[in-house]
Amino acid sequence: MASAATHVSFLPPVLTFLSAAVIGVPIFRLIGQSAVLGYLVAGVVIGPFGFSLIAEPETAASVAELGVVLLLFIVGLELQISRLVSMRRDIFGLGTAQLFVCSAALAGVGILMGAKPAASLVIGIALALSATAVALQLLEERGDMGTPYGGRAFAVLLFQDISVVAILALMPLFAASGPSGGDGWLLAALQSTGTVGAAILAVVLVGRYGLNPFFGLLAASGAREVMTAAALLVVLGTAMLMEHVGLSMAMGAFLAGVLLAESNFRHQLEADIEPFRGMLLGLFFMSVGMSIDGGLLKAEWPTLLGATAGAILLKVALVAGLFRLFGSPWLDAVRGGAILAPAGEFAFVLLPAGGELGLVDPAGTRFAVALAALTMLVGPVAAKALDTVLARRPEGPETTPEAIESTEARVLVIGFGRFGQILTQVLLAEGISVTVIDKDVEQIRSASRFGFRIYYGDGTRLDVLRAAGIGRAELLCVCVDDGEAALKIVDIVHEEFASVRTYVRAYDRMHAVELMNRDVDFQLRETVESALAFGRATLEGLGLSAEAATATAEDVRKRDIARLVLQQAGAAPDATFWTRGVSEIKPEPLTEPQRPSRALNAETRGIIGSKTREAATRTLEAPVTQTPAHAAQDAHSDA
Structure with a gap:
């Protein structure tokens, strides 16, 4: 059994990482920069070439790599077939052109500088990739995710994320082709390819036929923490399998995400994984900062700074030219080039992998890692400065069919019970795009015939609402039959997403008053309209004309709402005592x-x-x- 001293020995590095994140990230956010820069600089400060608070960065590297694994899993979750089809021209056209042109140009520069072709190619590809986390953060801060250039930048990033998987898969095979040679190499390559193919086929079959029933069984148990454990089990288990057959852990995580992209449990899984991904990815960026060779930077700072400026300018020029070729105005083209200029987080995966495979020598790996890190430090600052200058110029309105918002639902419905089903029938008849969230497995199965975007999840959780796209929805319909849950959802939405209108199903009269006090845009007690219609039909059955019965029901409606307004104000005579913030309301004629x-x-x-x-x-x-x-x-x- 481990002693107390053994446990305490793990605390100093953990506390150091947490302190660096808590101090560094808010400072960079306050000065308008990305959180990624905060993590990188924090890593430099606490690393061996800073204050040496963490003397051995490699001790955290293996854990930090899980952040990239989880990042690729979430990227896979976003790869729905409908989105790929709607953005196919920019993803596979512009994305392919960007990766090949930038890789070739950067590799050519490396060869001209005297590097070997294999090393130049690996370094060129690594630097041609862009920082997904940095780019998306800048686009969100500017509110440009739905603009034409924002959509094209996102398409390029999406293709890069897809291509990383293929690059990581091909690198071991490419390395094996070098020193072995002859028939022995060919046989080894065929065996390796067969093993990889069999493993991928097994993962696809299990994911296609086993994951949804598996998660459905767990969801029916109602144990939320078991769902989180199952999500991590699937991601890390698939990652380990891919690593075992010679591919990367990221490849396995990506496959797991793609297989679950159309799952009803996608948003809940994303919400469960997100906290782990965020913390581990932050640790990954700090480990990158710690890995920057301070000695190399001191010895070769003119070369490194010159290479950093050259790489950024070259990427901006090439990407801007490609954006223009695909129809973007020059202003948007320059903005897109600046967004994609910094080297990405996957450079810190590809370069060490190339070094381990013997494609890049140790000195070249150290130089390229430092160069990639410097582009991430300098690139976002340059992009923000450029955006400040360009933002002063007037721009005409533009639209594009590939805008990201076109794939988002206009209405988010929480709860697919008897009330929510009738509501969504009306929306379906009008062709309104809808996303439905429900945590009842049977309701999810029932909704599969409606053609909605529907996912398993708890609508009272902020992370689930955010993952479901509430920030881009026009209207939220809360149709749950739990009054307290409905109030909690309203409070969360009003605090976090003030622009989203709230339409809420009220359970009873007291619940309606509480919702009115919270200034919801619309509320309706669940039985009022059916009861009024029933009463009108009863009067007609007793011999009244349809007009007279309708007039009587309408008079009752008006009297009821007048009484409700008085009850909300606390001036109704039927208020007896105070409870839950409103007076208890008893039925009165x-x-x-x-x-x-x-x-x-x-x-x-x-x-x-x-x-x-x-x-x-x-x-x-x-x-x-x-x-x-x-x-x-x-x-x-x-x-």
Whole structure:
């Protein structure tokens, strides 16, 4: 059994990493820079070439690599077939052109500088990739995700994320072709390819036919922490399998994400994985900062700074030219080039992998890693400065069919029970795009026939709402039958997404008043309209004309809403005592009774006693009359 001293020995490095993140990231966010830069600089400060608080960065590297694994898993989750089809021209056209042109140009520069062709190619590809985390953060800060250049930049990043998987898969085979040679190499390559193919086929089959039933069984148990454990099990298990057959862990995580991209549990899985991904990716960036060779930087700083400026300018020029070729105005083209100029996080995966495979010598790996890190430090600052200059120029409106928002739903519906099903039928009839969130497995199965985007998840969780795209939805419909859960959702949305309108199903009259006090845009008690329609049909069955029955039901509607407004204000005579922030509301007649109630048997007289006469007297003393407020309101009521 481990001693207390052994446990305590793990605390200093953990506390160091946490302190560096808590201090460094907010500082960079306050000065308008990306959190990634904060992590990188924090890593430099605490690393061996800073204050040496972490003397051995490699101790954290193996754990930090899980951040990249989880990042690729989430990238796989985003790769729905519909999105790929709608953005296919920019993804596979512009994305392919960017990667090949930039890789070839950067590799050519490396060869001219005297590097070997294999090393130049690996370094060129690594530097041609862009920083997904940095680029997306800058686009979100500017609000440009839905603009034409933002959509094209996202398409390029998406292709790069896809291509990383193929690059990592091919690098071991490419390395094997060098020193072996002859028939022995060919046989080894065929065996390796067969093993890889068999492993991928096994993962695809299990994912296609086993994951959804597996997660459905776990979801039915209602244990949320088991779902989180299962998500990590699938991601890390697939990653380990791919590593075992000679590919990368990132390849396995990416495959797991793609296989779950169309799953009903996608958003819940993304929400469960996100905290681990964020922390581990931050640790990964800090480990990158710690890995920067301070001795190399001091010895060759003119070369490194010159190479950094040259790489950024070359990428901006090449990417801007490709954006222009694909139809972007020159202003958008330059912005897109600046966004994609910094080398990406996968450079710190490809370069060490190339070094381990013997494609890049140790000195070249050290230089390229330092260069990639410097482009990440300098590139976002340059992009922000360029954007400040370009933002002053007027721009005309542009639209593009590949805009990212076109793939998002206009309405987010939480709850697919009997109420939500009828609501979504109306939206479906009008062709409105809808995303539905529900944590009931049976309801998810029922919804599969509607053609909606529907995912397993808990709508009271902020991370699930954010993953489902609430920030881009026009309207939120809360249709859950749990009053407290509905209030919690409203509070979260009003605080975090003030621009989203809230339409809420109310459970009863008191719940409706609480929702009105929270300034929801619309609320409706779940049985009011059906009860009014039922009453109208009853009057017609008793012989009243349809017009008279409708007029009576409408009069009751107006009286009810007038009473509801008074109850919200606390001025209604039926308020008895304070509870949950509103007065307890008891059923009261909206029309003056023609006679007192009468008990028809002894049991009834024992239940109501003299309270019957008191209630009748109170009603006669304070009758409800029609006021102008009656005609000014719409109905939201059942007792």
